[in-house]
Amino acid sequence: MKKPFYRLVVSLITLAVLAAACYTVPETGRRGFSFFSPNQEISLGASAFEDIKRNEKISTDAAHNRRVQEVGRRIALQAEDHMPGVPWEFVVFDGDDTINAFALPGGKVGVYTGLLNLAESDDELAAVIGHEIAHVTARHGTERMSRAMAMAAAGIGLGAAVSGRDEQTQTAVLIAYGLGSTVGVELPHSRRTESEADEIGILYAARAGYDPRGAVRFWERMMEVSAGRASPPEFLSTHPSDTTRINNLNRLMPQAMEEYEKATGRRLN
Ligand SMILES: [Zn+2]
Numbered sequence: 001m002k003k004p005f006y007r008l009v010v011s012l013i014t015l016a017v018l019a020a021a022c023y024t025v026p027e028t029g030r031r032g033f034s035f036f037s038p039n040q041e042i043s044l045g046a047s048a049f050e051d052i053k054r055n056e057k058i059s060t061d062a063a064h065n066r067r068v069q070e071v072g073r074r075i076a077l078q079a080e081d082h083m084p085g086v087p088w089e090f091v092v093f094d095g096d097d098t099i100n101a102f103a104l105p106g107g108k109v110g111v112y113t114g115l116l117n118l119a120e121s122d123d124e125l126a127a128v129i130g131h132e133i134a135h136v137t138a139r140h141g142t143e144r145m146s147r148a149m150a151m152a153a154a155g156i157g158l159g160a161a162v163s164g165r166d167e168q169t170q171t172a173v174l175i176a177y178g179l180g181s182t183v184g185v186e187l188p189h190s191r192r193t194e195s196e197a198d199e200i201g202i203l204y205a206a207r208a209g210y211d212p213r214g215a216v217r218f219w220e221r222m223m224e225v226s227a228g229r230a231s232p233p234e235f236l237s238t239h240p241s242d243t244t245r246i247n248n249l250n251r252l253m254p255q256a257m258e259e260y261e262k263a264t265g266r267r268l269n
Contacts, residue, residue, distance in 0.1 A: 021146065025138045026082040027200045035149060036105070036142040042087060044142070045106030049089065052110060059092040059113055068092050068111050071125050074208040075133050076107070082137040083107075090129075092116070099225065099233030103132035105141040115235060118221060123205075123214025130201030130210075138200060140193040194239060195248055202249065202256045209263045212256035215249050 021033045036044065059065065072090035079086070086107035098112040109132050111125075119125040135141065198215070206212040219241045226232045226241070 023139065025196065025200075026079075027203060028138075028196055030196065032139060032143050033146060034139050034142040035146040038083065038106075038139075041139065041142050042106035045104035045108045046087070048104050049091075049108035049110075053091065056110075057094040059094045061092065061094075061113070064092045064113055064116050067116065067122065067125065068129075071122055071129050071208075071210070072109060072133075075126060075130050075204050075210075078204040078207045079133050079137045086136065088133075099222075100235045101128050101132055103135045103141075105136065105139065107133075107136050109133065109136075114233070118225065119218055120221075121214055121217075123211040124218040124221070125214075126205040126208065126210035127201065127212075127215035127218045130203075130205035130208075130215075131197045132201070133204060134197040134200035135193070138193070138196055140197065144190075144193075195245070198245065198249060199252055202252055203259055206256040206259040207263050209260070212253060212260055216246055216253075219246055219249065 021035050023032050023034065024030070025032050034041075068090050072088065076086070076088040088107040088109070090109045090111070093110055093112045095112045096114050096117060099114040099118055101109070101111045101115050103109045109129065111128070115128065116125065119128060202212045202215050205215070222233070222236055222239075222241045226236050
């Protein structure tokens with residue numbers, strides 16, 4: 001095969017793979033991409049969650065479990081249209097010092113008792129669970145993995161492209177690329193997915209009948225807790241809370257309040 005033709009074929013295949021992998025994020029309308037199908041996400045998440053459940057202590061506290069199941073079920077119902085047939089699972093893990101919650105692809109959500117103690121009202125807990133459920137329906141987990149896979153593939157391509165150059169140039173280009181792919185692309189992407197999950201999550205929570213103002217209260221509380229600690233809670237290390245986050249939530253508030261009033265049949269203010 002002649003080289004230009006070969007290149008054209010490779011580009012076309014790449015485009016086809018990327019197009020097939022594209023999806024639209026609910027509410028924001030952003031085009032995301034994931035190499036994994038929703039069914040693959042479900043089995044990936046399920047097996048990772050089994051590992052976590054084997055290694056962490058599952059809480060038997062009836063009140064904690066009732067609370068998380070109730071809030072989780074009500075919010076997951078609002079996500080049904082965006083991602084039908086997800087085998088949602090909400091598990092409470094023991095750990096009063098662990099202020100954390102997480103979601104795995106395919107609808108597996110874990111909440112630690114430390115976070116439950118901090119989220120005083122169900123409205124606040126709904127902000128966290130809404131956010132985590134939004135990560136699932138926006139498919140942020142496998143999108144991140146897919147981006148890493150695409151970067152690695154691009155890195156191999158780049159390696160091939162500079163292979164004729166002297167060793168110093170090769171190293172310089174590859175190091176710059178390596179730094180660029182973590183700092184330049186991955187960090188903004190994770191900040192963007194964070195605010196996207198806030199945006200979708202606050203709407204889910206409001207439609208489920210939880211007061212969206214609980215989200216602002218929760219993130220402010222996280223900032224207070226963090227100020228009194230030597231090291232920030234686990235949740236804050238992956239979910240930085242600052243005035244940008246709170247301003248963003250306040251910007252979304254009028255729409256969320258409208259959804260909340262519709263869901264509860266109450267007029268507020
Ligand atoms: Zn998040």
